[in-house]
Amino acid sequence: MSTAPATLLEASDIGITFGGLKAVQGLSLRVPTGALHGLIGPNGAGKTTAFNLLTGVYQTQTGSVTLAGTTLSGKRPHEIALAGLSRTFQNIRLFGELSVLDNVMLGSHLRGTHRLIRTVFRTPAFVRQEEAMRERALELLGIFGLQGLAAEQAKSLPYGDQRRLEICRALATEPKVLLLDEPAAGMNPSEKKSLASTIRSIRERFGVAILLIEHDMGLVMDICEHITVLDHGQVISAGTPRFVQDDPKVIEAYLGVVEEEGTGNGERGTGKASLGKASAG
Amino acid sequence: MKTLAQHTKDVPASRAFRPAVVFLPWVACVAVAFAVQLVAPALFDDYWVNVLRRVGVFVIAAVSLNIVNGITGQFSMGHAGFMAIGSYIGASTTYTGSLLLHGSVGDDSFAVQGTMLMLGGLVAGACAAAGAGYLVGLPSLRLRGDYLAIVTLGFGEIIRVLLELTSKQVDTADGARANPFAAFFSFNGPTGFFGTPAYASNFWIWLFVAITCVVAYRLKRSSSGRAFLSIREDEIAARAMGIDLTKYKVRAFVLAAAFGGVAGALFSHTGVNPSPTDAGFQRSFDIIIMVVLGGLGSISGSVLAAILLVLLPEMLRGLQEYRLVLYAVLLIVMMLVRPQGLFGVKEVWDLWGAKRKARGGTP
């Protein structure tokens, strides 16, 4: 990453207020093509809200978002997905009653055409597309080692598989940028390790840029090239993992939280400590 | 990895067109219609042959409601409203049409043309109901479950009130010719619309039953059907996957309403006079119970439940008073014990099909 690649996803100065609470304020992000970008911050810092703003679940009240030159802010979530921004959810949101295969096929829905007449009469165009969707979905499932579970109900899958299925479904939308919301949540160390390599290989294989929210600092520091740190809805630091790790503001934000939880006096600690330790577990 | 578009192009022609899969269901529709028409009179007396027509109408109603309530998960309580629109438009097409073209209604010599009029009425009724479905579908985008239920309930009631306000039926050829448009919409107020000939034989009714089932099933097993199901499962995830909620919710409402309209139009051609109370919630509840019992999302479940729930009261004549009490208990117990209904989202044949290999594409 010596040459600066073109900016793919750019958020400038976006913000939203919920009933007086500034959930996200003046957030700016630049995710270049093929980047692996981390978004971290203490609990309640506004990371998921930022994702919701980017993907249109909430409407931005200030600022703008562009993806490869197209403006996303003001568009509805499905239009944003069509533009090439796909995501997973912190609390997995699969289509539980549907089969694993159907979940992934739904991912590629937005790249197809769906005419009722074709559907009802099963025209060749319809069958072709349906077959293609299925083949593609099976191929994706194969990449994630889920092909054997294609016929299972999504909700019957073990937790780790559900996480992977969600990523798989998001990739089926043919995204330019993939937003992963705490993909390692609830995973054990070995699962996390394999997740890290999966994320790296996704970038290679699908050529997508990845924006990652993660609590596991080890994982983020390990795989991300660039990290943005949020606290109280605002960017407090941004840069390489090494830079962010040593930024006093970041340490203060994290340790402050630790102290708050410990003593409840709300005063922020100033002691210097390794971030990796501060948030381990 | 190839994009979907490239993939689609690469599917070989041999797999893209399989005549048996494409055409056989339609042939089966006609076969079913003939079978019921010919076999029923041999097995049952006139009364039960007539009951069979009622059964057919409610199968269409239940399967169509299942598209929106079951598959898309948008709980509509105004289906009887759509049925009533179809009923009145269909009945009036045949009735007023007969007056205008033939001068009288129900002549034996006019039966063939009359049946054509009925088919025209089915189309007109379906279109009118679909239009209403579009109007009701729009607010559904902004309403959560129980609000939508109330709004659709209100819709049925509004249809009822509006039907009660219609003017007296025009029953002479001269009257109809004087102002065909006004005559067409003179639905005879609270007393109901009389005199539509019973052109809807078991053949026509069961033809449309079969067509409705094929269409509903093909929808369910298609990309559009998956989109409907995804909305029911999780709207936020569906949006994030690029599914246009507006488009699909409205689609579901329009489709359900259109087939509801067909059911209504057929019903008014079975010797039953449509009346404004048909649009009310009592009828809507009847159909909802069928859908819930059969399984939200199960086409075959709806078919079986509709057959069962129309036949049951016929067999338990003495228990008329307790029929709805029984339904209510059924509904509550169902939700407590087996909330997904008898078959859930599955079809009857899925149950003994064991676990087949990955399917989900075209059947």
Next chain:
Amino acid sequence: MGYELLQILTVTIAVGSLYALVALGYTLVYGVLKFINFAHSDVFVLGAWTSFTTAVFLIATQGIDSANPPWWLGVLVFLSALVVCGGVGYCIERFAYRPLRKAPRLNVLITAIGVSLLLQNVGQITGPTIARSEQGSPLATLPFGATPKRMPTLLPEVVLNESTLAKGQAQGGAARGVVVLDQQITLEEGRQYRLAITRMQAGSDGALRTIRESLSLAVESGTYAAGTELRTTPRRTPEELSGATYELRRGPRVPINLIDVIIVVVSLSLMVGLQVLIYRTKMGSAMRALSHNVETASLMGINTNRVISFTFVLGSVLAASAAFLYPMKYPGLNQTAHGIWVLLGLKAFVAAVVGGIGNVRGAVLGGFLIAAIEFFGAWAYAPLRDVYVFAVLILVLLYRPNGLLGKAVMEKV
């Protein structure tokens, strides 16, 4: 026209406060459980029929003179409605909704519809007779049966602001159905007049009883000299009128009925009581905590099941109060599954939504607002009476989905 509008206003205030009482039940339950209790309006209907049945039963078995009911009859009837509705409200929550606390919304919705259907249709079954007339014909059954009934009068029909124009002796004229007064009277155009007659009549045992009754004058406006024969309805024979005294009562331009005043007073005191309960008592703060967040509330040691049960009973009791008052104003009782009840319940529901569901003050505001729209709308064009209300519902849901006083809630992703 001005007077006509004022008259509509009085009806609006009376019926509006009833809507508000029922709407409060919807709102309270929504507040703690975040779902619409479809069966709430049926609890209201149950209350009305319970009132009817208790009243008829007491009148038949306690030898009460139905023309002059004692004050305690109303109290007992009211209590019976409260107890039955409160009990049924408790059972609905305990046996139908509680098992589904964690189920998807759709299942709860369907269950609620089921409970609603159940109450409606059980009510329509004709059960054993519990009260008979003197001739032995059944007056009330339990369950209530499928024929409309008429609520007995618990309260004499009194117009509070009626004025007396003349008093004196009346007698029958030559023919049946006319009354002759002993002084000249003048009847103005556009006013209601009636003759309050007091006369003696022998009962079946021969004893004389005082009869008070109200005759309306079937004559046009104008001045009538003493001794003119005036036609009346109902018609009385000269024998019946011998020795009778009369009062000529002039109806006000905007009548205020005793029952309307009672409805408003009872409703308002219940609403004030509810406000006190919610903001000044321990149970009230538990309810508010629950409506804020069920999980946090239970973590803080609140017995959620108890609070939810209490809320259901509270809502049902409010509905029962409305249900006791409603048939006193509109004595015609339709069978429990009749569409008119569903519409009534829907209006109360719309009131709750328009005010902002989950918001207690909103429900009250919505109740009056919906009544105003309904009655003034009916004045403008009567056949669309019910359509107006739904039009308002749809508009509010589309443009202000959280109601007039409700707060916006963001869905958590």
